[in-house]
Structures are given as C-alpha cells and as structure tokens.
Amino acid sequence: MGAAPHRYVAQIARENGGFVRFRVLHRSFVACANAEAIRHILVGNHENYPRAFHSLNGVVVFGNGLIFNEGDGWLARRRMILPSLRTESVHGLCAISNQETLKILDEWQASSLAGEPVDLLLQIHRLTISVMGRALLTSGVDREESDAFADAIRESVILLRQRNRSLYNPPTWVPTLHNRRLKSVQRTLDGFIERHLKARESMPEVDYPDDILSHMLRVRDPETGEAIPRGDLIVETKTLFAAGFETTGASLTWCIYLLAKHPEVAAKWRQEVDTVLEGGEPTTGNIARLEYTAAIVHEALRIYPPVHGLSRDALADDEISGMKIYAGDTILLSLFGVHHDPGDWESPTEFRPERFLPGSAWKRESFIPFSVGKHRCIGNVFAQTEMLVALSLIAQRFELSLPDGFEVGEDAFITLTPNRKIPLSVHARPRP
Ligand code: HEM
Numbered sequence: 001m002g003a004a005p006h007r008y009v010a011q012i013a014r015e016n017g018g019f020v021r022f023r024v025l026h027r028s029f030v031a032c033a034n035a036e037a038i039r040h041i042l043v044g045n046h047e048n049y050p051r052a053f054h055s056l057n058g059v060v061v062f063g064n065g066l067i068f069n070e071g072d073g074w075l076a077r078r079r080m081i082l083p084s085l086r087t088e089s090v091h092g093l094c095a096i097s098n099q100e101t102l103k104i105l106d107e108w109q110a111s112s113l114a115g116e117p118v119d120l121l122l123q124i125h126r127l128t129i130s131v132m133g134r135a136l137l138t139s140g141v142d143r144e145e146s147d148a149f150a151d152a153i154r155e156s157v158i159l160l161r162q163r164n165r166s167l168y169n170p171p172t173w174v175p176t177l178h179n180r181r182l183k184s185v186q187r188t189l190d191g192f193i194e195r196h197l198k199a200r201e202s203m204p205e206v207d208y209p210d211d212i213l214s215h216m217l218r219v220r221d222p223e224t225g226e227a228i229p230r231g232d233l234i235v236e237t238k239t240l241f242a243a244g245f246e247t248t249g250a251s252l253t254w255c256i257y258l259l260a261k262h263p264e265v266a267a268k269w270r271q272e273v274d275t276v277l278e279g280g281e282p283t284t285g286n287i288a289r290l291e292y293t294a295a296i297v298h299e300a301l302r303i304y305p306p307v308h309g310l311s312r313d314a315l316a317d318d319e320i321s322g323m324k325i326y327a328g329d330t331i332l333l334s335l336f337g338v339h340h341d342p343g344d345w346e347s348p349t350e351f352r353p354e355r356f357l358p359g360s361a362w363k364r365e366s367f368i369p370f371s372v373g374k375h376r377c378i379g380n381v382f383a384q385t386e387m388l389v390a391l392s393l394i395a396q397r398f399e400l401s402l403p404d405g406f407e408v409g410e411d412a413f414i415t416l417t418p419n420r421k422i423p424l425s426v427h428a429r430p431r432p
Pocket of ligand 1: 375
C-alpha cells in the first residue's frame with residue numbers, strides 16, 4: 001500500500017471479486033475495482049456517496065475550490081465555471097498550446113544538436129503550467145513573477161503529496177517545517193492571483209482579456225444573480241491550476257514515454273500527423289481528424305490514468321452486487337483497477353492504441369479517466385486539445401528514444417506520475 005497504493009487497491013479488489021473490506025486504524029475501507037459498482041456509486045446512488053475525508057488535505061493546501069468542494073454551493077459554482085471550459089471557449093487554447101509547445105520544442109532542438117537528453121517530466125510540466133497560466137490569466141506578467149508562481153504551484157503539489165503519505169498531519173497553526181512551507185507557497189499563490197484581480201478591477205469590463213479569470217469575474221449565479229465572491233475567485237483559480245496542470249502533464253508525459261518505447265506505434269503516429277496536417281499548424285479543425293493520435297492519448301489514459309482512484313464516504317448502508325456497505329465506510333474506487341481488468345481489456349498491460357480506433361469494440365463503462373457522474377471532469381476537452389496539439393508538433397519535428405531497457409516506475413500519491421526523471425533523447429526530423 002505504501003509503495004504503490006494504486007496497484008495494491010486494484011489487486012486486492014480484483015483478487016476478491018471486485019470488492020474487499022479492510023481496516024486502517026479505526027477506519028473501515030472498501031476497495032472497489034468493478035466498473036458496474038463504480039457506476040452505482042458515482043451515478044446511480046451518488047447522493048449516498050459524497051467525497052471522502054481524504055479531500056480535506058486538498059482543501060488545506062488549495063482551499064475549498066471546485067475539485068474538493070462537496071458542499072451546498074458546489075453545483076451552482078460548477079454551473080458558473082463550466083462554460084469557460086466548453087469546446088467553444090477553448091478555441092484560443094489551440095493557439096496558446098501551439099505557441100507554448102513551440103517554445104519548449106525550441107529547447108529540444110538545442111538538446112538535439114548538443115546530443116543531450118531532455119528531462120521529459122520537467123519539460124512537460126513547464127508546458128502545462130504555462131498553457132494553464134495563459135488560459136486562466138493571460139500573460140502580461142513578467143517572467144520572473146510567473147516562474148515564482150509556477151514553482152509555488154509545483155511546491156504545493158509536493159506538499160499535498162506529503163500530507164497524503166502521512167498518517168498524521170499536525171494542524172496548520174503548528175509551526176512545523178511543512179506548515180511553514182505551506183504558508184509560504186500560499187502567500188505566493190494568493191499574492192500572484194490577487195495582483196491579477198487588482199489589475200482587472202482597475203480596467204473597464206470591456207477591456208478584460210479573453211481568459212477564464214475574466215469569465216469568472218463576469219459570470220453571475222442564474223438563481224441569485226450573485227457574482228463569485230472575491231476570496232473564492234482566488235481559490236477557484238488556484239484549484240483550476242492544480243486540477244489542470246498536473247493531470248494533463250502526467251498524461252502527456254506518459255504518452256511520450258510510451259511512444260518512445262514503441263517505435264512501431266510512433267511511426268504510425270508521425271505518418272498520421274504528416275498526412276492530416278501536411279506540415280501545417282494543428283488547429284481545432286484538423287486535430288479532430290487525428291484518430292490514431294487520439295487513440296494513443298486514450299490508451300495512455302487507460303494504462304496510466306492520472307487520477308488513478310477516487311474516494312467516497314458512505315452516508316447510509318447500501319448493498320452493491322451482494323457486498324454490504326455500511327454507513328461510514330470509505331470506498332476507494334480504483335479507476336486504475338477498472339482500466340486493467342482482464343475481463344474487459346485483452347492483455348491490459350500492453351500498449352495497443354488500436355483498441356480505441358473508431359469501429360473497435362470496447363466497454364464504455366470500463367474507460368473512465370475523467371470519471372462519471374456529477375463530479376466528472378470539466379476540463380477533459382481542454383486537456384485533450386492541449387495534448388493533441390503538443391503531440392502533433394512533436395511528431396512533426398522529432399523522433400524520440402530512451403536509453404536501452406529504460407523503464408520508469410510510478411508515483412501514485414496524488415496523480416499517477418513517473419517516479420523519476422525520464423532522460424528522453426530527441427532527434428530532429430529533417431524538414432520537408
Ligand atoms: C488528463 C487530464 C485530466 C484528467 C485525467 C482529469 C480527471 C478528473 C477526474 C477523474 C475528476 C473527478 C474527480 C472527483 O470525482 O472527485 C476530475 C474533476 C475535475 N477536473 Fe479534471 N482531469 C484532467 C484535466 C483537467 C483540466 C485541464 C481541468 C481544468 C482546466 C480540470 C478541472 C477539473 C475540475 C474543476 C474538476 C471537479 C469537477 C467537479 O467536482 O464538479 N481537469 N478531473
């Protein structure tokens with residue numbers, strides 16, 4: 001459990017027919033890796049299963065924003081923020097993703113010339129933080145300030161990971177080293193967003209830049225007519241950052257890692273990108289025709305779902321497929337387990353993007369990287385657009401490889417990420 005919680009939960013659930021009960025100290029847990037049961041918990045009887053006590057760590061680090069919120073105001077807030085992430089709103093995202101990916105790829109070009117590998121996860125995190133930053137806040141801040149913000153976001157995720165690993169976290173007023181670091185990153189994050197808010201408040205509304213923060217400033221609750229309170233704007237901006245950059249970053253990193261390990265898949269990927277884009281820029285129009293590349297993204301999300309599990313607390317007794325659930329149980333829903341169920345996926349550990357090509361038969365309930373039900377991800381189009389643009393530009397410019405026999409392990413304490421540096425060799429493709 002300590003070394004690989006995602007694998008442990010999936011394995012004990014599978015070995016016991018999809019469900020198993022276990023205790024840690026005074027708490028009773030039920031591990032679940034059964035697609036139908038997960039649907040029951042997240043959709044059929046969701047009122048009985050609010051987000052579990054675990055999300056309190058997230059609230060301590062990032063505040064009670066949309067990804068941790070389970071209270072009365074959650075639905076209204078979701079409805080207010082959702083339109084800013086809908087397909088029609090993410091058109092600007094293609095241009096942002098193009099520009100930010102090209103900046104990273106210029107660095108890859110230099111590494112290619114020098115024969116030096118790139119640090120894949122670090123590079124991709126830089127990319128997803130800058131894309132998220134521009135989509136949320138536009139730019140217009142100096143480089144040093146946004147770098148400090150990016151460092152604070154990364155540090156917050158490290159602190160959240162530490163809290164999730166620890167069996168006991170002293171209250172935040174106790175001046176431990178951890179708590180002092182937490183206060184310091186919170187000051188940096190809040191101060192940064194505060195400065196953006198102040199800048200917006202000093203301009204007429206018509207001059208607001210076209211970004212998610214402007215949307216959140218303008219939007220009104222359709223029932224009460226109220227705006228999002230100022231303090232909540234800061235919290236929601238931080239949580240969107242956190243929800244969007246690490247997950248997409250992990251997923252894109254896994255895609256590239258898998259492509260570097262499977263040259264035969266990479267060859268088909270480059271061929272598709274060359275044929276569909278004809279050397280041009282990825283746009284919302286042409287990336288929709290990249291069926292094989294989209295299948296690669298789906299297959300990476302299946303093998304390495306960044307959100308590998310969810311937890312929910314049972315409010316009342318229930319029974320699922322003969323398994324008794326008691327009020328107070330914490331259910332660990334293993335998305336990883338469902339994605340690796342040999343009953344639903346042939347050779348589940350193998351990387352086979354063909355599974356997701358149009359016309360292939362696969363069980364919809366057994367592929368849930370963005371979850372289902374009322375809390376399903378509102379950033380899925382955003383994430384997939386960003387990944388398709390980045391993968392297109394990489395395919396056009398580079399061939400990828402890893403040292404012989406290189407394997408990376410998994411760290412699953414928040415999102416499922418590689419557990420160490422991936423030294424990716426990039427070889428510039430000849431320009432057509
Ligand atoms: C590959 C990338 C991503 C994956 C795998 C992913 C996965 C998920 C999952 C599984 C949930 C459900 C959490 C729960 O039930 O407690 C979720 C919720 C959420 N995601 Fe994502 N996500 C991704 C990218 C993004 C992006 C880019 C954004 C924002 C720009 C975002 C914003 C959110 C928000 C706000 C929620 C909470 C929704 C609610 O509770 O109403 N996600 N995501």
